[in-house]
Amino acid sequence: MEIKVQRHTDLDSLLKAAASIEGRIFYLAGGTDLMVQAHAGVLPPATWLEISDVPQLHGISVEGSELRIGAGVTHHEIMRSQLVQTWAPALAQASANVGGPQIRSRGTIGGNLANASPVADTVPALYSLGAQLHLISQRGERTVAVEEFALAPRRNVLEPGEIIYSINFPCRPGIKGVWNSMAQRESLAISKVNIGVSYVLDPELEEGVGFNYLQVAFGAVGPTVLRARQVEEYLRAEPLSAQRLERACQLAQSEVSPISDVRSQADYRRAMAGVLLYDALSPLL
Amino acid sequence: MAEKNFRLQCTVNGHPIDKMVDPTARLLDTLREELHLTGCKEGCGQGECGACTIFMDGKPVDSCLVMTIQAQGHRLVTIEGMAFEGRLDTIQQMFVEEASVQCGFCIPGMVVAARALLEEKEDPTLEEVRYALGGNICRCTGYHKIFRAVLRAAKIERQLRLEGKPSQLKDLPGVHPAPSADRL
Ligand SMILES: Cc1cc2nc3c(=O)[nH]c(=O)nc-3n(C[C@H](O)[C@H](O)[C@H](O)COP(=O)(O)OP(=O)(O)OC[C@H]3O[C@@H](n4cnc5c(N)ncnc54)[C@H](O)[C@@H]3O)c2cc1C
Ligand code: FES
Ligand code: FES
Numbered sequence A: 001m002e003i004k005v006q007r008h009t010d011l012d013s014l015l016k017a018a019a020s021i022e023g024r025i026f027y028l029a030g031g032t033d034l035m036v037q038a039h040a041g042v043l044p045p046a047t048w049l050e051i052s053d054v055p056q057l058h059g060i061s062v063e064g065s066e067l068r069i070g071a072g073v074t075h076h077e078i079m080r081s082q083l084v085q086t087w088a089p090a091l092a093q094a095s096a097n098v099g100g101p102q103i104r105s106r107g108t109i110g111g112n113l114a115n116a117s118p119v120a121d122t123v124p125a126l127y128s129l130g131a132q133l134h135l136i137s138q139r140g141e142r143t144v145a146v147e148e149f150a151l152a153p154r155r156n157v158l159e160p161g162e163i164i165y166s167i168n169f170p171c172r173p174g175i176k177g178v179w180n181s182m183a184q185r186e187s188l189a190i191s192k193v194n195i196g197v198s199y200v201l202d203p204e205l206e207e208g209v210g211f212n213y214l215q216v217a218f219g220a221v222g223p224t225v226l227r228a229r230q231v232e233e234y235l236r237a238e239p240l241s242a243q244r245l246e247r248a249c250q251l252a253q254s255e256v257s258p259i260s261d262v263r264s265q266a267d268y269r270r271a272m273a274g275v276l277l278y279d280a281l282s283p284l285l
Numbered sequence B: 001m002a003e004k005n006f007r008l009q010c011t012v013n014g015h016p017i018d019k020m021v022d023p024t025a026r027l028l029d030t031l032r033e034e035l036h037l038t039g040c041k042e043g044c045g046q047g048e049c050g051a052c053t054i055f056m057d058g059k060p061v062d063s064c065l066v067m068t069i070q071a072q073g074h075r076l077v078t079i080e081g082m083a084f085e086g087r088l089d090t091i092q093q094m095f096v097e098e099a100s101v102q103c104g105f106c107i108p109g110m111v112v113a114a115r116a117l118l119e120e121k122e123d124p125t126l127e128e129v130r131y132a133l134g135g136n137i138c139r140c141t142g143y144h145k146i147f148r149a150v151l152r153a154a155k156i157e158r159q160l161r162l163e164g165k166p167s168q169l170k171d172l173p174g175v176h177p178a179p180s181a182d183r184l
Helices: A011-020 A034-040 A075-082 A082-087 A087-098 A101-105 A109-114 A123-130 A229-237 A241-254 A264-285 B026-036 B090-097 B107-120 B125-131 B144-163
Strands: A003-007 A025-028 A046-050 A060-063 A066-070 A131-137 A140-145 A151-154 A165-171 A177-184 A194-202 A211-219 B006-012 B016-022 B055-056 B061-062 B075-076
Touching: A003 A123, A011 A131, A011 A165, A060 A082, A066 A082, A075 A087, A075 A101, A075 A109, A082 A087, A087 A123, A087 A177, A087 B107, A101 B055, A101 B061, A101 B107, A109 A123, A109 A165, A123 A131, A123 A177, A123 A211, A123 A264, A194 A264, A211 A229, A211 A264, A229 A241, A229 B125, A241 A264, B016 B026, B055 B107, B061 B107, B090 B107, B090 B144, B107 B125, B107 B144
Parallel strands: A003 A046, A025 A046, B006 B075
Antiparallel strands: A060 A066, A066 A165, A131 A140, A131 A165, A177 A194, A194 A211, B006 B016, B055 B061, B055 B075
16 A cells, blocks of 8 residues: 655644645544554555654643643553542543553553444543533634544544644542443454543432532443433432442433444343442441 | 655654655554564454554553654653563563563553553453453463463553562662663
């Protein structure tokens, strides 16, 4: 396969090239998806723009009351970041479970998102955190909610010449989170179903456990990652009890819409969505 | 074969490299075919097996998933850079002593991944060793002797540090020009 590649080490030159190139463009970040596909010979002819050394795509920082993660930040950097562990614990856990060490050293959060894969492991965590994606092109910047980014497997809202610039979300004091998945083995396995839960407990509540903030999302159980809104509403309405958690798990099972494929059966995925929710919240009981 | 029209400048095992190469080749192929560093192996070519693991800026990466152009300006260390003047890295020495090697194909990658762990954690648990080697597949040994070698290497290096000595067996004679961390 014929590959043309350009290396960019500055955002301006990258966006300029992205705007002017005719035909298909791939942005080579960690390469952990692209290089596998190139090796398999399944990619169309394209110009590859190497972006792993563009400084503006790096860095994790708190800006005002928001956590900003550059699209080129690696899973290794995310899992090790004190800021992410504090403000986005579900995401830190998700990145720690992507691939193995070699994949985490290179693979980026931007690449994980851009694939628009329903099984991408960081995405349920980002849904649960209510992340906003900053997209940039030579025409300017815009912001889309992470939930609006993926349209279908492998299809996203990026326009020609546009890239993911950063992932931002509010720093919510007291935020806790859980990320978990079911897969064939611990390392290097694609999830059969995964979950991201982020919550802030209600400190006013004298007895029991209530939520000031709660968002739940499942991956690999629909064409895109899916927010479990019924589950959230139900759990936010009244303090948590064993009975209410069980009922929420049933709701989760009816809210997801999995298919059967090589990795798992629809019924199993549906059942496990409930189990993952139970495992995530039962420690609070 | 695509054209060797890219001037690659980086360091490999501490040596500056300045060479015309194919920028679109996999780094694995550039290391093996152009630089003749055949320690890194191709098992799967898709990031699953870790046989091609090298250090890039001190972190373990699968060289089959890195495009050569991405190495520009970066610091690479292969298994060939881990022994020092013929003296083995502590981990290599322990692989020998624990008889952790059968066919040997996976071992360069295992050693690099294990070194990455010990650079971060001097007292890893078995669980942590398993996690750190989760990106490396061995089809011969069943892993137990590999884990044992890594845990033993960690113990030896901790002991050396306690005694105020260089933390690696290979550095013991004390005539080396650079501390081990600089070579990663
Ligand atoms: C062995 C192995 C195990 C894996 N395990 C997991 C796993 O457990 N969980 C999981 O979720 N994934 C896993 N993956 C997939 C992959 O590692 C991740 O999706 C990773 O985050 C991809 O990031 P990257 O930087 O390597 O992407 P690249 O391969 O560099 O790019 C992927 C796609 O994203 C686009 N892109 C990259 N950056 C941007 C940007 N800033 N803006 C717009 N488009 C962009 C590219 O054009 C390309 O289409 C695994 C892959 C391998 C090979
Ligand atoms: S050859 Fe690179 S991971 Fe298998
Ligand atoms: S020793 Fe043969 S693959 Fe590990």
